[in-house]
Amino acid sequence: SSCRNPYLAASKHFVEKDLEVSAAGRVFMITGANSGIGKATALAIAKRGGTVHMVCRNKDKAEEARADIVKETGNKEVYVHVLDLSETKKVWEFAEGFKKKYKTLNVLVNNAGAIMNQREVNAEGLEKSFATNVLGVFILTKSLIPLIEKSLDPRVVSHGVLWGMLVQKLRIGNLQSDRGRFDGTMVYAQHKRQQVVLTEQWAKAHPTIHFSVMHPGWVDTPTVANAMPDFHRSMKASLRSPEQGADTVLWLALSEAATKNPSGRFYQDRRVVPAHLPLAWTHSSPLEEQKLMALLEDMAKTFQPH
Template sequence: METQIAGKNCIVTGANSGIGYSIAEGLAQRGATVYLVCRNKERGEAALSEIQTRTGNENIYLEICDLSSVTEIKSLASRFSKKNVPVHVLVNSAGLIEQNHVTTSEGFELNFAVNVLGTYTMTELMVPLLEKASLDARVITVSSGVMYTTPLNTDLQYSAKFDGLEQYARNKRIQVALTETWADKYKNKGIGFYSMHPGWADTPGVAKSFPSFSKSFSGKLRTSEEGADTVIWLALQQKENLASGAFYFDRAEAPKHLAFAATSGSHALINSVVDSLNSMASLFV
């Protein structure tokens, strides 16, 4: 964990607060050039200034992008392509738990748009830049242990009576299955793909979405720094010590399915999900 990664370019989504902020700060402390991808310009600028002050690292940059918008993600990817710099680490940290059914301007359910479609589009469009750093390139997606409660489901926009937490769990299961898919699809590109569970951390997102839970467990949840620990560990390890496609928890590979949860066979549906995502984002067509 003391490894310095000066000269490496790291992109962290959702970096202005919570675990995303702690990941960005941890990478900056180790000398990386860090790009904060944030939706809100003011909060993003505040996070950038604070990380620079706390770490003494001036190589921190802000990219404004609403990750619920495929259009904005494509614009971000285009800007990065023009920089023509290798991307050593992409951290898909931005996540959302919206309890109400909200539809984006592009017609997608909001949780799904951020957690799945946004994560998928961002990752696929960054592959050419990740290839430029292929010996060391890796993608780390922040999933959640709540995915253990649900099998993979192809009803991506939740057509039944809406349940925000169930949708979030479904989204997080898809992220784990996508990580497996990417690991196989790009195994010859020299890019490692990892998903992870940060543990239950006391973040602004948890406090907003689950106020009673947050209050009940006040002082018992992990800090954002503790939630970020395994992501930073994954970013620093030699790739030969990691398993591409694996799911990690507390610096160790963890199972993706619990006994008797009837989720293991569901990952066979991921190809159908990928086809839907490619169509929605107009990728590979």
């Protein structure tokens, strides 16, 4: 029933023909495309004839997912790139290499995300979930913007998460989560708040690209099951399928309707929603937002290959 699954209630206002579009001749990059929402997104785009670059951490899982997608869609224009977004230097190298090799990228979907149960650091000494969710996304997007910008109908779609993020004020004093107790889900929520800020800032800086960030609703994915087992168990009946979770991603990546909305907004179920609760205390000042961008800019530069 629709009260059990909020997607069914929301989908009543969807316009069917918004997604009755071909993706032929368009090129998409999707991070974390081997399972969950990422895979559902890749499959739906391949079905519509799009070229898909799957950027995944695990080669075997990625190749398996690619084989599934090709078999189901008959579209062979599906490519696997092995990259762990938590490996900061490698993100730069991958993005710079991709620009040399490919001439077009119409849409980047920042789907990969990490929720850590404990604090771990990467080879560069950065906390791993920050490296994946914030700095990795920042570097990948920043490096690919020039390629995206010169492609037709360019877009960048990122995943947010509504829960937790809405009660998180932007904090830039503890980016590495090295102070206080490490709470993986709260850290993740803070990263998503930072991602919303990135999206808003990029939208201002690159007006030709349509940027958006979306919350897929609570979806039954391995990430949720592993990071929040109790929540997953108690909510299982009302969790959405990965296909339902991917709906708004696809709508933002493919539909003409989406680009009628201003760039830089936050979406749920194909609608613009506030990125903040009515409580004003979660709003950050423009100064803090610029400070975050400058911090990431500096941090990214230190790992940039020359």
